[in-house]
Amino acid sequence: MRPFARNAAIAGVGATEFSRAAGRSELQLATEAIRSALNDGGLTAADVDGLVSYTIDPVEETELVRSIGFQEIGFSSRIPYGGGGSMGTLLHGAAAVASGAADVVVAYRAVRARSGASRFGEAKTAPSPSSQHSGTTAMQWAMPYGVLTPASWMSLNATRYMHRFGVTNEDFGRAVVQLRQYAMNNPAAWGFQRPMTLADHQNSRWIAEPSIRMFDCCQETDGSVALVITSTERARDLESVPVLIAAAAGAGLFEQEIASDHYRPDLSVMDGSVALARRLFGDFSISRDDIDVAMIYDAFSPILLMQLEALGFCGLGQAKDFIADGNFALDGKLPCNPNGGLIGEGYIHGLNLVLEAVRQLRGTAVNQVSNARTALVTASRTGAILTCDEESGRAERS
Amino acid sequence: LYSYSVLHHPRSPAFDYPLLVALVDLDEGIRLVSNLIEVAASQVRIGMPVEATFAPTAADRAVPVFRPATDAS
Numbered sequence: 001m002r003p004f005a006r007n008a009a010i011a012g013v014g015a016t017e018f019s020r021a022a023g024r025s026e027l028q029l030a031t032e033a034i035r036s037a038l039n040d041g042g043l044t045a046a047d048v049d050g051l052v053s054y055t056i057d058p059v060e061e062t063e064l065v066r067s068i069g070f071q072e073i074g075f076s077s078r079i080p081y082g083g084g085g086s087m088g089t090l091l092h093g094a095a096a097v098a099s100g101a102a103d104v105v106v107a108y109r110a111v112r113a114r115s116g117a118s119r120f121g122e123a124k125t126a127p128s129p130s131s132q133h134s135g136t137t138a139m140q141w142a143m144p145y146g147v148l149t150p151a152s153w154m155s156l157n158a159t160r161y162m163h164r165f166g167v168t169n170e171d172f173g174r175a176v177v178q179l180r181q182y183a184m185n186n187p188a189a190w191g192f193q194r195p196m197t198l199a200d201h202q203n204s205r206w207i208a209e210p211s212i213r214m215f216d217c218c219q220e221t222d223g224s225v226a227l228v229i230t231s232t233e234r235a236r237d238l239e240s241v242p243v244l245i246a247a248a249a250g251a252g253l254f255e256q257e258i259a260s261d262h263y264r265p266d267l268s269v270m271d272g273s274v275a276l277a278r279r280l281f282g283d284f285s286i287s288r289d290d291i292d293v294a295m296i297y298d299a300f301s302p303i304l305l306m307q308l309e310a311l312g313f314c315g316l317g318q319a320k321d322f323i324a325d326g327n328f329a330l331d332g333k334l335p336c337n338p339n340g341g342l343i344g345e346g347y348i349h350g351l352n353l354v355l356e357a358v359r360q361l362r363g364t365a366v367n368q369v370s371n372a373r374t375a376l377v378t379a380s381r382t383g384a385i386l387t388c389d390e391e392s393g394r395a396e397r398s
Numbered sequence: 399l400y401s402y403s404v405l406h407h408p409r410s411p412a413f414d415y416p417l418l419v420a421l422v423d424l425d426e427g428i429r430l431v432s433n434l435i436e437v438a439a440s441q442v443r444i445g446m447p448v449e450a451t452f453a454p455t456a457a458d459r460a461v462p463v464f465r466p467a468t469d470a471s
Contacts, residue, residue: 123409145419145461145463146405159402205406206407208403209416209439267400
C-alpha cells in the first residue's frame with residue numbers, strides 16, 4: 001500500500017463543450033473548465049495552491065494564474081509522454097496533497113486538436129527533439145520514411161499484434177461499434193446520435209493498412225477538462241460526492257518510446273501497460289475483479305485491445321473474443337469506456353476518460369454501470385483506480 | 399521483416415502513396431524503421447527476408463531502405 005492511497009480524492013470535475021472549432025484559445029478553454037470544476041466542488045480560485053498538466057499543454061501556469069485569479073501557487077508539475085502520461089496527473093495530484101506539498105491541486109488539459117495551428121492527426125514535418133511534444137529524438141529515424149503521424153506510428157505495432165494473434169481489422173471494428181453505441185446516448189460526444197455499423201466501419205477508408213481505418217481513429221477535438229484534487233478529509237466537507245484516488249502509478253521502460261514505440265523487443269504486447277498493471281494491482285490491495293468499469297485510452301482501436309490484454313483482463317490474443325462476447329457492454333464482465341471513449345466522445349488527450357469515471361462513481365453517467373464502486377482509468381503507461389468513498393456515508397445512491 | 403504498414407492518409411507531398419513502411423530487424427540486432435521497395439503491398443509478409451539498399455532523401459543524402467532479399471543466404 002502506498003501512503004497516498006485513499007488519502008486524496010477528486011473533489012470536483014469540469015469541462016467545456018467538445019467541438020471541432022472552439023473559436024477561442026486554449027487558455028480560455030482551460031479557464032472555463034477549471035472554473036466549472038471549482039464550482040462543482042464548491043471551491044474558489046483562492047483555495048487552489050497546486051497545478052498539474054501535461055508537458056505539451058500550451059496553457060502556461062503564469063497565464064492561468066492571471067486569468068483565473070489564483071492567489072498563491074505552491075506546487076506545480078507537468079507530466080511527459082503525451083497522452084500516455086495523462087493519468088499521471090492523478091498520481092502527481094494525489095502525491096502532492098497526501099504529502100502536504102499542496103492542499104488543493106487543479107489538473108487540467110486544454111486542446112485545439114482540430115482547429116489549432118497543428119491538427120493532432122496530421123503529418124509532422126520536422127522532428128521534435130524535445131519531450132514537449134509527443135515524440136523524442138527517435139522520431140528522426142521514422143520521419144525520413146514518411147512515418148509522420150500518430151496513426152502511422154502505432155500501426156506498425158498493430159500489424160505485428162494482428163500477425164501474432166490472428167486479429168483482423170474487423171475485430172477492431174467490433175470494439176468501435178460498442179464505443180459508438182455508447183456515444184449515441186452521450187450529448188457531449190461527437191458520436192451523439194451518429195450511428196455506425198460494423199459494415200460502415202469496414203467501408204471506411206484505410207488510414208494505415210491492415211490495421212487502422214478512419215473509424216478506428218479518435219476524434220481530433222477542441223476542448224478542456226479539469227479536475228480538482230484535495231485530501232479525502234477535506235473532500236468530505238465539500239459539495240460534491242468525493243471520488244477517492246485508491247491507486248495511481250506510472251511505468252516507463254527502457255527503450256520505450258511514446259506513440260512511436262518501435263524499439264521494445266516484442267511489439268505485439270504493450271509491456272508498459274503490463275508494468276503499469278503490476279503496480280496498480282500489486283501495490284494497492286485492489287484486484288482486477290474489483291473493477292466495475294474500465295476507462296482505457298483508445299486513441300486508436302488496436303491499442304484498446306492491446307491494453308486490455310496487457311492489463312491482464314484477458315489472455316494475450318483474447319481481447320477480440322472478449323469484446324465479441326459483449327464484455328464491454330454495461331452488462332458485460334468489464335464495461336469499458338461507456339462515454340464512447342476517445343473514439344466516440346472526443347479526444348481531450350485522455351483526461352475526459354477521468355471525467356467519465358467520476359460520473360460513473362457518482363451515479364450520474366448517461367450510460368450508467370449499475371452500482372459502480374470502483375473504476376480503472378489507464379493510458380498505456382499511467383493509470384489510476386478510483387473508488388467511491390465507502391466510509392463517508394455520502395456515497396449512498398439510488 | 400518484423401512488421402509493416404501501408405500508409406494511405408494523410409499524405410505528405412514528400413512521399414508517394416500508398417506508402418510501404420516497415421520495421422526491419424537486422425541480423426546484427428538493431429531494429430530500423432524504413433521503407434520497402436520493389437515489392438507489391440499484397441506480397442508483403444511478416445518474416446520475409448529483406449536486404450538493404452539506399453534511396454535518395456532530402457539534401458542529397460541517402461537513407462537505407464529494404465527490398466525482398468535476392469540471396470536467401
